[in-house]
Amino acid sequence: MRVLAALWRHPSGRIGATIIALYLMAALLGAVGITPHNALKQFPIDRLKAPSVNYLMGTDLLGRDTLSRLMLGIGQSFVVAFASVACATLAGTVIGLLAAWWGSLWDGILMRVMDVLLAFPAILLALLIIAIVGPGTFTSVAAIAIVYTPIFARVVRGPALSLKRRDFVDAARTFGSSQGYILTRHLLLNLVAPLTVQVTLALAWALLTEAGLSFLGLGTQPPAPSLGLMLSDSKNLMQHAPWLMLFPGLTIMLGILGFNLTGDALRDILDPRTERRTA
Amino acid sequence: MTALLSVRDLHVGFGRDPRANEVVKGVSFDLEAGRTLAIVGESGSGKSVTALSVNRLVDFGGGRITGGSITLQQDDGTRLDLAAADERMLRHIRGRDIGMIFQEPMTSLNPVHTVGRQIEEAFRLNRGLSGAEARNAAREALERVRIPDAASRLGYYPHQLSGGMRQRVMIAMALASSPRLLIADEPTTALDVTVQAQIMALLAELREETGMTMIFITHDIGLVAGIADRIMVMQQGVVVEQADTSQVLDHPQHDYTRHLLQSVPHFTSGRAARHDGQRTDSKPPLIAVDGLVVRFPVSKGLFHKPAAVHAVDGVDFDLVPGETLAIVGESGSGKSTTARAILGLVQKTRGAIHARAGRGVRPIQMVFQDPFASLNPRLKVESLLAEPAIANGQHKDAALRERMNFLLRRVGLPADALDRYPHQFSGGQRQRLCIARALMLNPEVVVLDEAVSALDVSVQARVLDLLIDLQRELGLAYIFISHDMAVVERIAHRIAVMYAGQIVEIGDAAAVLSDPQHGYTKRLIAAVPAIERRKQRFTLDATQVPSLVRPSGYEPPPARWREAGLDHRVREETA
Secondary structure: OHHHHHHHHOHHHHHHHHHHHHHHHHHHHHHHOOOOOOOOOOOHHHOOOOOOOOOOOOEOOOOOEHHHHHHHHHHHHHHHHHHHHHHHHHHHHHHHHHHHHHOHHHHHHHHHHHHHHHHOOHHHHHHHHHHHHOOOHHHHHHHHHHHHHHHHHHHHHHHHHHHHOOHHHHHHHHHOOOHHHHHHHHHHHHHHHHHHHHHHHHHHHHHHHHHHHHHOOOOOOOOOOOHHHHHHHHHHHOOOOOHHHHHHHHHHHHHHHHHHHHHHHHHHHHOHHHHHHHO | OOOOEEEEEEEEEEOOOOOOOEEEEEEEEEEOOOOEEEEEOOOOOOHHHHHHHHOOHHHHHOEEEEEEEEEEEOOOOOEEEOOOOOHHHHHHHHHHOEEEEOOOHHHHOOOOOOHHHHHHHHHHHHHOOOHHHHHHHHHHHHHHOOOOOHHHHOOOOHHHOOHHHHHHHHHHHHOOOOOOEEEEEOOOOOOOHHHHHHHHHHHHHHHHHHOOEEEEEEOOHHHHOOOOOEEEEEEOOEEEEEEEHHHHHHOOOOHHHHHHHHHOOOOOOOOOOOOOOOOOOOOOOOEEEEEEEEEEEEOOOOOOOOEEEEEEEEEEEEEOOOOEEEEEOOOOOOHHHHHHHHHOOOOOOEEEEEEOOOOOOOOEEEEOOOOOOOOOOOOOHHHHHHHHHHHOOOOOOHHHHHHHHHHHHHOOOOHHHHHOOHHHOOHHHHHHHHHHHHHOOOOOEEEEEOOOOOOOHHHHHHHHHHHHHHHHHHOOEEEEEEOOHHHHHHHOOEEEEEEOOEEEEEEEHHHHHHOOOOHHHHHHHHOOOOHHHOOOOOOOOOOOOOOOEEEOOOOOOOOOEEEEEOOEEEEOOOO
16 A cells, blocks of 8 residues: 555656556456447448547447457456466566575576576567467467566576575574575565566566567457457558557557556665665 | 864755755864864764765765855965855865765775776876876875885775775875865774774874874764864764863763763773673583684686685684673684584584583574664564574464563563564664564574674663673673674673684683783784873784685694683794
8 A cells, every 4th residue: 555655646656557547447347348339249330430429439340349349458468468477477486586595506507598588589489489389368378478487587586696695584594494484584575676666567568568469360369359459450451540550559558658657666666775765 | 373164053954855854953163274173973963964065075965055154265265165166166176175085995996997097087187197197196195005015006906905905095095186174984984993093093194294184073982082183072963062182081061972982882901801700610611612614615717726715714612601702803804704603604614513402492593793684674573573483383372472572671672662664773773673583592692793883882882781681681601703892891701812714812801801912912902992092102004914815725734822821822823
């Protein structure tokens, strides 16, 4: 709650949090079926209508309402983004912590594997994984999670290495505290701040990667609406129906902006230096 | 004679609303040319902020001068109000008229440039010298601060120099422009006592040579006794007393000054050593350390011979119940490594540590130097205190709570402390918290690694009293590691002096302090600043600690011991 209040006081945090809240609301409404029109039903008579009072963001080639489809698409993108970032956070944190704690040989092995994964451009690596397993929502989640795991491993390993040398860890050893206790209470608890920032920023990238994969036809499969898919469908109709490209594009851009602004704000808020001053 | 510097009703504040957040509240003083003013106070007294306001470096730390004037008499006799001067003017003043040396010489030097280049830069900027001229000037500057073999040291990087040498380089840089005023902000706090004595002697000599004016900031009122003409005592942003040195030291007027003078541990050459709990042979030792060796391998790359740092090189001592053994020595002497080896925090290379299994599961506990680093900032006091008990199979029940409350009360912390986080406590309170935590498992031995060094003097005195009381009540034995002879004198029954990884003298505290036998012990004791000895002059001594990096396979010659009295042994010095 304290962090949320601080986020609201932060100028860019307020904008970012508002955007994310609006998106979440749209996704929730879409999920329970409260949309202006049926997102999946085709109205051939109303195809390629420009934005109007009835269709706020126009309709596509099959006469489906763009706004309704966007609401469902946001939901789909958010599910993939949140699920993949959650997996990446879990895997990356465990790998980073253990690499830092065990040190030497294990550190070398784990982090070199992470380096190999990092060496591939994110979208290429995801493409590779999907090419092997086949497209679908679940594969997108897995692919994006694997792509972002090394970043979390690195974010965790650095501070964990320095925390490991702190006096309070030595003190815990003199009491005979178990490794699990030291790892969770003394290391992980002190990593919550950098992890929160990283999670927010990773959500922005995951959103973009998911849209990219869907655009290439490897993510969400039609007829389920998705932001990337809508962009891809619109590219041949750009001159006749520019709204079909404009709105999904703006939706992706604003969503990423929202997460990035929130991430930057959280970085300011959770920075231990500023935190100590306000404490 | 008009004052070189005259400060009137200075107010300095921090933060968004500097007027509401004042740290310095109306300070006034005059400083005549060639005199030295010492500003003394504990942390948070505003002493550093006052001095930093004089050259307006305080602006860069987020501070704002909210009132008053700082008048500096310039070379040509004109007077300039520094509180109102603009940044361009100040840059000129900072380089040429006011020099400054800081507490931490490592962070004040740029690690990627040689010290020669950094001193040359000072000459280039402030005196307009260039090329060979600047190089010559840099060499002369190093010679002036008594750095042996100055010409070759110019090519050294900061990390290749010891702390004392680095501080000399800082002084050389500050003096490059022949400033008329030198501000020294705790210049010796980060240094060992013997090095501190050398730096103080150097500053005193330089002051006589150049006739410069000095502002010396310190928390240690004993330190300035020998160098200051005037002393200004500050408390919470206000000057509580300001007078000539002898006046302040011999006839303090203000309660706080008297309090400071009393709580500074006075070193009295063993006269104040403890006489309770005399050692008898009947008690079997709790801990017996026999031939302890700790070495850290250093690999210097493919083409270098393997070598090792001999951090601890053959240390023997024992500890009987209820006594305090102090291990004294300077940084790098191996005293902390010895303590960590006893706790099993570093791997010993050789030797034996016999600890008698006693009443607790873990009979040896430790209190660390830095109370800020040794408590996890994200845990509440309750979790912090319960950790040792839970780690050893107890559960958070009423009995455990009772014990936590009892220990909190005993170390003098409020009962509601359990629900708070470490950052809500002061340094002294946190150290009490660490002591309470170390006592949770009912140990027999507590290792105190510089446990009071990070505290202000008055807090330090109270924590020492607490430790002595706890020792009597609970029958604890202490291994007290410290560099501060005056503190050691108050708490130790026995003293072991460590130098370069070895114990050079060990024995009864009063005997070692009053009649030191080993050359190093003598040097160490002579370097302790004391108000009583302020008339004595330090002499410059450039002895360097020998390198502890030895080629692999090197073994030190066996120690030969000489008995200097009942329970007082000295290692024979090899020429």
